[in-house]
Amino acid sequence: xxxxxxxxxxLGCGVVGDALVALISDQQEVIASRTGIEIIIEAxxxxxxxxxxxxxxxxxxxxxKPEDIVSSSKVDVVVELIGGxxxxxxxxxxxxxxxxxxxxxxxxxxxxxGPSLFNLADTNGVDLLFEAxxxxxxxxxxxxxxxxxxxxxxxxxxxxxxxTNFILSQMAETGATYEDALMEAQRLGFAESDPTADxxxxxxxxxxxxxxxxxxxxxxxxNDVPYQGISEINSADIAFAKKSNRTVKLLAVAEQSNGSxxxxxxxxxxxxxxxxxxxxxxxxAVFVEGQAIDSLMLYGRGAGGKPTASAVLGDVIGASNNLxxxxxxxxxxxxxxxxxxxxxxxxxxxxxVQVIDEPGVLANVASxxxxxxxxxRSMEQEGMGGEARLVFITHAANERNLRQxxxxxxxxxxxxKVGTTIRVIET
Amino acid sequence: xxxxxxxxxxLGCGVVGDALVALISDQQEVIASRTGIEIIIEAxxxxxxxxxxxxxxxxxxxxxKPEDIVSSSKVDVVVELIGGxxxxxxxxxxxxxxxxxxxxxxxxxxxxxGPSLFNLADTNGVDLLFEAxxxxxxxxxxxxxxxxxxxxxxxxxxxxxxxTNFILSQMAETGATYEDALMEAQRLGFAESDPTADxxxxxxxxxxxxxxxxxxxxxxxxNDVPYQGISEINSADIAFAKKSNRTVKLLAVAEQSNGSxxxxxxxxxxxxxxxxxxxxxxxxAVFVEGQAIDSLMLYGRGAGGKPTASAVLGDVIGASNNLxxxxxxxxxxxxxxxxxxxxxxxxxxxxxVQVIDEPGVLANVASxxxxxxxxxRSMEQEGMGGEARLVFITHAANERNLRQxxxxxxxxxxxxKVGTTIRVIET
Numbered sequence: 001x002x003x004x005x006x007x008x009x010x011l012g013c014g015v016v017g018d019a020l021v022a023l024i025s026d027q028q029e030v031i032a033s034r035t036g037i038e039i040i041i042e043a044x045x046x047x048x049x050x051x052x053x054x055x056x057x058x059x060x061x062x063x064x065k066p067e068d069i070v071s072s073s074k075v076d077v078v079v080e081l082i083g084g085x086x087x088x089x090x091x092x093x094x095x096x097x098x099x100x101x102x103x104x105x106x107x108x109x110x111x112x113x114g115p116s117l118f119n120l121a122d123t124n125g126v127d128l129l130f131e132a133x134x135x136x137x138x139x140x141x142x143x144x145x146x147x148x149x150x151x152x153x154x155x156x157x158x159x160x161x162x163x164t165n166f167i168l169s170q171m172a173e174t175g176a177t178y179e180d181a182l183m184e185a186q187r188l189g190f191a192e193s194d195p196t197a198d199x200x201x202x203x204x205x206x207x208x209x210x211x212x213x214x215x216x217x218x219x220x221x222x223n224d225v226p227y228q229g230i231s232e233i234n235s236a237d238i239a240f241a242k243k244s245n246r247t248v249k250l251l252a253v254a255e256q257s258n259g260s261x262x263x264x265x266x267x268x269x270x271x272x273x274x275x276x277x278x279x280x281x282x283x284x285a286v287f288v289e290g291q292a293i294d295s296l297m298l299y300g301r302g303a304g305g306k307p308t309a310s311a312v313l314g315d316v317i318g319a320s321n322n323l324x325x326x327x328x329x330x331x332x333x334x335x336x337x338x339x340x341x342x343x344x345x346x347x348x349x350x351x352x353v354q355v356i357d358e359p360g361v362l363a364n365v366a367s368x369x370x371x372x373x374x375x376x377r378s379m380e381q382e383g384m385g386g387e388a389r390l391v392f393i394t395h396a397a398n399e400r401n402l403r404q405x406x407x408x409x410x411x412x413x414x415x416x417k418v419g420t421t422i423r424v425i426e427t
Numbered sequence: 428x429x430x431x432x433x434x435x436x437x438l439g440c441g442v443v444g445d446a447l448v449a450l451i452s453d454q455q456e457v458i459a460s461r462t463g464i465e466i467i468i469e470a471x472x473x474x475x476x477x478x479x480x481x482x483x484x485x486x487x488x489x490x491x492k493p494e495d496i497v498s499s500s501k502v503d504v505v506v507e508l509i510g511g512x513x514x515x516x517x518x519x520x521x522x523x524x525x526x527x528x529x530x531x532x533x534x535x536x537x538x539x540x541g542p543s544l545f546n547l548a549d550t551n552g553v554d555l556l557f558e559a560x561x562x563x564x565x566x567x568x569x570x571x572x573x574x575x576x577x578x579x580x581x582x583x584x585x586x587x588x589x590x591t592n593f594i595l596s597q598m599a600e601t602g603a604t605y606e607d608a609l610m611e612a613q614r615l616g617f618a619e620s621d622p623t624a625d626x627x628x629x630x631x632x633x634x635x636x637x638x639x640x641x642x643x644x645x646x647x648x649x650n651d652v653p654y655q656g657i658s659e660i661n662s663a664d665i666a667f668a669k670k671s672n673r674t675v676k677l678l679a680v681a682e683q684s685n686g687s688x689x690x691x692x693x694x695x696x697x698x699x700x701x702x703x704x705x706x707x708x709x710x711x712a713v714f715v716e717g718q719a720i721d722s723l724m725l726y727g728r729g730a731g732g733k734p735t736a737s738a739v740l741g742d743v744i745g746a747s748n749n750l751x752x753x754x755x756x757x758x759x760x761x762x763x764x765x766x767x768x769x770x771x772x773x774x775x776x777x778x779x780v781q782v783i784d785e786p787g788v789l790a791n792v793a794s795x796x797x798x799x800x801x802x803x804r805s806m807e808q809e810g811m812g813g814e815a816r817l818v819f820i821t822h823a824a825n826e827r828n829l830r831q832x833x834x835x836x837x838x839x840x841x842x843x844k845v846g847t848t849i850r851v852i853e854t
Contacts, residue, residue, distance in 0.1 A: 019719070023577070023719050024577075026579065027577050027578075027579060030577070030579070031576070031577045033644075033759075033760070034576060034644055034759040034760075035576060035759060131574065137719075137720045137721065137723060138723065139570045139574040139575075139723070142569065142570070142573060142574050143566045143569070143570070146569060146573075146741060146744075146745055147558065147566040147569050147738070147741040148566075148737070148741060149458070149461060149462060149741065149744050150450070150451075150454050150457070150458045150737075150740040150741060150743075150744050151454075151737050151740070151741070152453065152454060152457070217460075217461055275705065275726060278702070278705045290737065291733075292446070292450050292564075292733040292734065292736055292737035292740075293564045293727065293728065293733070293734050293737040293738075294564065294727070294728045294731070294733065294734050295727060295728070296564060296565065296566070296725075296726065296727035296728075297724075297725070297726040297727065298723075298724070298725055298726075299702060299723065299724040299725075299726065300720065300721070300722060300723035300724065301720065301721045301722070301723075304721070306718075306719040306720070306721065307719065307720050307721050309719055310575070310577075310578050310717065310719035310720040311574070311720075313577040313578070313719075314573060314574040314575060314576065314577060314578070316577075317573075317576050317577050318573055321754075321756065322752075322754075325749075325752060325753070325754030326752070326753065326754070327748075327749075327752030327753070327754050329748065332460075332461040332462060333460070333461075
């Protein structure tokens, strides 16, 4: 089989870039013998030309001018690993306009600019691939874009943030407080010194937006995705979940029903039998529900240099194959969607309320639920000296009614504090 | 976007074919709007033209001459759902020679004739896709063939037979005997009235062969895959596994090390923490280990009309896209491989031995292990009246030594019966 050389230009060379170059050096021959494509690293754009790098990196191909790479006639495929939107957006656009397929791991860029970039790629007849942008080494994008492109999908539920999954797993398994678990995550390098983007749910929201684009062909952006994080979750919440055979997970959920779409990020209690419940540590997993496929789960490493590089490499080979074949595979036209108003969303909820322990309190609290049309499925009281903690699981309730309930509960004189609200998913 | 019509010829219309036609009828417009391809069912070959069929099937396109479909100039893509090797092999070959991409769910055909059929497809420049042949709706083939084509894979471990997974899950969860669990599987339609192909491990062996072809580019056939089934596994084995925090699963394992490949099917005890342990009921799952990707698991429905049809549809759209783009994506050249001799394989084992309960027995039995160079990691004695059951977990042992040990144990006068041998996987 004759070998076709494909010359890569890599923008950015941090942990993932370094792992990618090492992986390609190692696998070049195997890839050539299996696909007929010889991947050649032509140029790498870096910030600091003087920095020490892995031995597999040939210093003579380093440049500090990424804009040269995206315009170079010597580069066939561009890999964007800079992150963020500036200068990434402009670089990706220029590469596409110059007819170069682009592989990117940039969730921020796609969650904000996905629809226009996919459109640009289609117009120019080149691939824009982004497996590594969502759940790292988990091949969700390819499965959604190709295997399930004809499937009537109902819902995609993902654990797509490894930091928060690590923290929640630690809390459940060791009884650690949120603060201790976060510190442990930072110590092990699973959380950044400023963990806000992860623990607030924003990182997961970026991924949820991209999932909704691909799964439902939805024209959507990060701004359309409401997100709630995990920093309010405390040991008592986790203990309650455990006792009731549930597990708390931070979920990115995109679902479609009756023509409208909901995309959200929130912590939720899942029954322990749900396959996502056993996803521990910093692993990622995505559960897909469709009318024909029934249910499908993909599980793996959501981050880390090597797994992410593996995902990038799969896309590089895919883009190279398409380039050689003179074809490309777009996401398809994204259509404007009707997003279900947050107010109209329905869910069962876990609600904890700290109250003064005296007669009549439960009746007072329960009446607030009743007045707001929220039906209580179970209630439990946990005494704590002069105080008590009431824990409610509601039946499916409307979000607007829920917020009204929480606000009215806060005004009751017998209520010391309204605690965390966590969605409850039954199946 | 202009729509390109792709005319399908479907060979065979049982449960999967029926579900496929229904799915296409339902999704035709969505697929067209997302991919630009309008899938038209041109002809369906059936055995019995008179049989009643789903309302979505237009009787005027039925024929009982599949050989006409694979030669018809009105058919662009062929879907083979007949199963078996005759007449499927000839039909698939003819379709390919006529330049028609083929999508098949036929594990038997591919496990026996895969290498020559893949070669024929490559020579004729058409796709031969087979997602549905292994683990039904689980998109393993696409992930291995595309996402992980550049990944240095070490091992693929699959639960790829739903019948046996259902039986083993029932035994573990309800304490049922093998016979009762099998009857329950038959009652629910998970097992056939003659369950041999499933419980013997042969069905899983077909899938293991296909996995090894795709994961390692191995030229291999079903005959190269030794298989052991589950019919010897009894309640005591399952109870021991449970007590020691392990789960018994029937595994299809393909692994590569030092240039040689092992492909086997056997029941194994996995630690409960292993993601495959929580795969219950008739679900399938495949765990992939690679040097960059670390570990990856795909989980879903391994059988059933709708999930299988969903997998076939993904392939139909893929083949159609490639046809329109004038390209195809082969498996790549399969190379002759060195199969590790069964005798040389290493594994830890669970071995149970029924003995007469009298002094000195353990020493006798243990000395047989020692003489054959098998080191014992743990031993437990379970009394049963005048008899006793000795349960051993060995350290990694050579298969030849193991077989010698088992045969010598059988000859000891204190040994009533040598029970099931089950591999033990630690990580």
